[in-house]
Amino acid sequence: MVEFSSSLNLFLATAATLVAIGVYGFIVGPEPLRRIVALNIISAGIFMLMVVLAYRSAGPDAVSTLADPVLHALVLTGLVVAVSATAFALALLARLGKTTADRPEEPGP
């Protein structure tokens, strides 16, 4: 019982710290690619928070032995949406890189 709740708190704290690390990388990270990676770390932290909350219901004092399926379904949807958003962001980034490489020092009109 004690072990269960201390594990739970450990994972909750890790999720919060992952979000913080991601935010730091998003603010500081000099390259856009690193900012996209940092955004993915933020989303990993948020998903982890949701999965830990789902895991509560699998605990020793809970009604069922299964974790909360609603939160799992939400995170599953979130994973796929996150990877598609990342792909779109990276495509925009590639376009940006190509556009700036084509016209290096051209002054604006």
Add this chain to the structure above:
Amino acid sequence: MSLLLFDVLLCGLLLALALASVLSRQLSHAVILYIAFGLLMALTWARLAAPDLALAEAAIGAGLTGALCFTALARQGKLAASPTLSWQQRCWPALFVLVTLFGLLLLVLQLPAKPGPLPALVMQQLAASGVSHPVTAVLLNFRSWDTLLELLVLLLALLGTLQVAPAPVYQSSWVLSRSWSQLLAPLIIVLAGYLLWAGAHQPGGAFQAGALLAAGAVVLKLNHQLNWLAWRNIWVRFFAIAGLTVFVAAVLTAWLLSGALAEPVWLRWPPELAKYIILLIEIFATLAIAITLTLLVVAEQPATPLSLARQEDDEAADG
């Protein structure tokens, strides 16, 4: 006690990898560390009693995101070391983030340890959903609106990516990796079919099967196989859109069928048909997710008169 030790190690490794990825000097190191982080996330989902997520994350987080980031790295051209930041540029954000983290920890650790009412409700209604795996029941019956909109988001991301992505960077493939990928291909198809079918009563389903198929297809595409798998192929377009259209058609059919009986409700399956509707939607959703994710990772612009790459070529030819 040993489980707690494992948890401490896992969390420590996750934090160390995330921090190293954010702080590393070179961009390529950041990407490689992030891929390792994704693999550990899959392990974490398995630890937290979420096998569905572990399956999806292993294919998406470690496989597809890694391929995406490496493609982005290859497009950046020669890799220079990141510009070094002054301590002021590092300290003020760090202070801000530490204050945020403190508040976040205070909030998160206050969350009640008791679960909400939803899991019990799902278990209660599970028999009427047509499947016996609760996560699949939530995804495709109780909250199918989410899945419908998710397929729409995937399609929009694909259309956007096809508009802006520049021409792919072609690299020669390695003989050994080509023959290995050909060996893996039939295995991946069998596994994806199994995952799709198993999703009705145990962890698995359309998302995991689609992500796995996409990961296999990406490996083959990177080895210059599967040349038909491109947006110019009319069947690929058809199946990329079919996930959404079959879903909407099923919703409308169910609406009409239930309308004759009682009050029609949007997105509610008739219980006796739910199993077949869910299976039909899952098959098309798997194909749509697989095709969309593959094309997102190995995005290449279709050579239509409207595409940006074509316009640039024309401009170059004119000038």
